[in-house]
Amino acid sequence: AQSVTQPDIHITVSEGASLELRCNYSYGATPYLFWYVQSPGQGLQLLLKYFSGDTLVQGIKGFEAEFKRSQSSFNLRKPSVHWSDAAEYFCAVRSNFGNEKLTFGTGTRLTIIP
Amino acid sequence: GAGVSQSPSNKVTEKGKDVELRCDPISGHTALYWYRQSLGQGLEFLIYFQGNSAPDKSGLPSDRFSAERTGGSVSTLTIQRTQQEDSAVYLCASSFWSPASGVTDTQYFGPGTRLTVL
Numbered sequence: 001a002q003s004v005t006q007p008d009i010h011i012t013v014s015e016g017a018s019l020e021l022r023c024n025y026s027y028g029a030t031p032y033l034f035w036y037v038q039s040p041g042q043g044l045q046l047l048l049k050y051f052s053g054d055t056l057v058q059g060i061k062g063f064e065a066e067f068k069r070s071q072s073s074f075n076l077r078k079p080s081v082h083w084s085d086a087a088e089y090f091c092a093v094r095s096n097f098g099n100e101k102l103t104f105g106t107g108t109r110l111t112i113i114p
Numbered sequence: 115g116a117g118v119s120q121s122p123s124n125k126v127t128e129k130g131k132d133v134e135l136r137c138d139p140i141s142g143h144t145a146l147y148w149y150r151q152s153l154g155q156g157l158e159f160l161i162y163f164q165g166n167s168a169p170d171k172s173g174l175p176s177d178r179f180s181a182e183r184t185g186g187s188v189s190t191l192t193i194q195r196t197q198q199e200d201s202a203v204y205l206c207a208s209s210f211w212s213p214a215s216g217v218t219d220t221q222y223f224g225p226g227t228r229l230t231v232l
Binding site: 100101 | 156159
């Protein structure tokens with residue numbers, strides 16, 4: 001069965017600092033990978049996705065993520081965070097055929113300090 | 115364009131009552147999903163529709179939970195005889211399914227319905 005691990009429950013960074021959120025997945029083949037962001041009281045917004053091709057993917061709001069097959073990782077990065085980036089971030093995986101459901105990690109809550 | 119919409123945004127009910135939650139997917143999206151988000155369990159898949167059929171119901175936690183989809187559009191999630199452990203945010207998502215590839219694309223989420231069972 002597929003699974004996702006986000007080892008960091010809560011991260012605090014200063015505004016303007018760089019950010020990396022970790023995500024490791026378990027899946028038998030190459031999965032489809034996603035990062036979603038959820039602001040308080042809001043639904044999930046897609047930041048970026050990886051289906052195939054270039055392993056470095058660019059997303060909205062200045063985010064990027066790199067797929068590393070050898071490490072089963074899909075870490076999310078941003079060179080300089082803004083106060084508006086404070087939110088909860090979810091990594092998710094799904095099969096590239098058959099079962100369509102998303103399996104989510106437990107999320108990482110990001111706090112930005114001035 | 116219009117995104118996924120859900121109603122009501124909040125629902126408070128008494129234990130033992132039935133509730134219905136509604137989801138309007140993005141126009142043209144044939145795939146529709148229900149998820150549940152709770153403090154103890156995180157984000158869990160409930161059910162997946164392709165058109166009006168539900169090929170994957172594996173996430174429904176008990177037979178008190180059911181869902182239907184009519185006209186390949188609106189879906190309703192029904193919880194009968196609600197229990198306090200049903201309190202959660204219920205999220206709906208939709209995606210485009212490609213007949214050529216047989217694979218769905220990105221799932222786009224609605225704002226959710228927050229259900230509180232007293």
